[in-house]
Amino acid sequence: MRIDVDEFVGRYVAVWNEADSERRRSAIAELWAEDGVQFTDAGEYRRHSALQARVTEAHRQLVEQGGFVFRAAGDAVGHHDAIRFTTYMVPARGGEIAWTGFIFVRLDEDGRIRQEYQFGDAPTAGVAKGNPAGTRAVVEELLRRSGQGTPRHIAELYAQNVDWRVDWPVENHPAVPWIRPRSTRADVADHFHTFSEHCPPAESHVSIDHIMVDGIDAAVTGTSSQVIASTGERFVMTFALHLTVEDGLITRHHMYEDSLTVAEAFDRS
Numbered sequence: 001m002r003i004d005v006d007e008f009v010g011r012y013v014a015v016w017n018e019a020d021s022e023r024r025r026s027a028i029a030e031l032w033a034e035d036g037v038q039f040t041d042a043g044e045y046r047r048h049s050a051l052q053a054r055v056t057e058a059h060r061q062l063v064e065q066g067g068f069v070f071r072a073a074g075d076a077v078g079h080h081d082a083i084r085f086t087t088y089m090v091p092a093r094g095g096e097i098a099w100t101g102f103i104f105v106r107l108d109e110d111g112r113i114r115q116e117y118q119f120g121d122a123p124t125a126g127v128a129k130g131n132p133a134g135t136r137a138v139v140e141e142l143l144r145r146s147g148q149g150t151p152r153h154i155a156e157l158y159a160q161n162v163d164w165r166v167d168w169p170v171e172n173h174p175a176v177p178w179i180r181p182r183s184t185r186a187d188v189a190d191h192f193h194t195f196s197e198h199c200p201p202a203e204s205h206v207s208i209d210h211i212m213v214d215g216i217d218a219a220v221t222g223t224s225s226q227v228i229a230s231t232g233e234r235f236v237m238t239f240a241l242h243l244t245v246e247d248g249l250i251t252r253h254h255m256y257e258d259s260l261t262v263a264e265a266f267d268r269s
Contacts, residue, residue, distance in 0.1 A: 003111050005078045009085045012103070015055060016070045017063060024059070028052055033112040040118045041144035043208050061136060061213055067092050073100075081107045099137055135245045139211055139218045142243070142250065147206065151196065155189035159249040162188060166255045175266040176259060188253070203227035203234070218243045224257070228265045235265040 012031060018024040028051055032038075037046045038054065045054045062068050069092045076085035082105065089099040102119040120140065138157060145154045164182035178194045181187075205225040212219045220241040227234045237258040244252035 003078065003083075003107070005076045005083055005085075006072075006074075008078075008083065008111070009072050009076045012085075013070050013072045013087055016058060018059070019063075021056070024055060025052060028055060031113055032116075033108045033110070033114045036113045036116070038113075038116040038118060040140070041120060042140045042211065062089065063092075068098060083107070098134070134248060135216055135218050135243075136211065136213045138245045138248060138250065139213070139220060139243055143208060143220070146192075147204075151189045151192035154192050155185050157250055158185045158188045158253070159246070159251045160185050162250065163244070163252040163254075164188070164191075165253070166257070166259070175263045179259065182253075198229055199226040200229055216245050218245065231265060231267075233265040235261050237261045 011027065015024060015027040015031060018027060028048060032048065032051055035047060036051065037044055038051060045051050063070075068089045071088045071090060073086035073088055076083060078084070084102075084104050087101040087103060088097045089101070090097050100121040102121075104117045104119075105113045106115045108114045120137070142154070142157050145157065161184060162182065164187065166179050177198060178191055180191070182191055203226065206222060208220060208222040210219075210221045220243065221239070223236065223238050225234060225236045239255060239257040241256070242252065242254040243250055
């Protein structure tokens with residue numbers, strides 16, 4: 001396939017900075033195939049409607065509210081139907097790189113994206129307090145590590161002292177071992193260690209519906225499907241997670257879930 005790689009990357013980066021909704025919609029249609037899909041650490045976006053919503057929300061939070069712009073790193077290479085390149089998110093008024101995106105795309109015969117894989121680096125320690133872009137970066141990194149990382153690696157995203165709550169009317173649940181009081185980073189690591197002991201990661205399926213960010217606060221909604229190792233029972237529940245991110249670390253973790261469904265899965269035999 002003959003394609004100007006730098007011109008393609010320039011159009012890709014420009015769509016995230018585009019303020020006009022109609023030009024953005026047109027640019028998305030020119031970049032992605034109608035059945036194109038973008039995979040990120042936190043989810044996937046299929047077809048133009050989902051991609052339009054994804055790019056629009058990112059522009060609102062990161063460019064309009066966050067004051068950032070996206071830039072190409074100038075390292076794009078491609079052959080056959082694939083292109084690999086790096087993007088930076090930087091303050092519009094100048095400053096250090098706040099986020100780095102590593103992008104790999106495969107194109108259709110018309111030079112439009114049919115598959116895109118986006119990898120983001122960990123949030124920088126210097127992310128400004130209250131910056132929506134920093135909040136989202138930490139939340140997406142938490143979701144990525146929760147699916148792939150060790151308990152200690154996950155806990156590194158939390159402050160030394162955490163306002164922790166898992167939905168249940170009393171502090172300790174008699175059947176669910178991870179519903180316990182938590183208040184420190186070490187406690188957080190213990191929570192994720194306990195959870196993985198009783199719910200094998202290989203049997204875990206978590207889907208994220210929405211990530212909503214308002215300053216230092218974020219709400220994540222989705223569905224969790226897990227198997228209890230001791231009983232072999234699978235439970236499926238929807239959840240809402242309220243996170244607060246300050247100075248690049250999570251200081252509040254409030255999980256609202258159907259804990260009764262989890263308890264019943266433990267009790268079955």
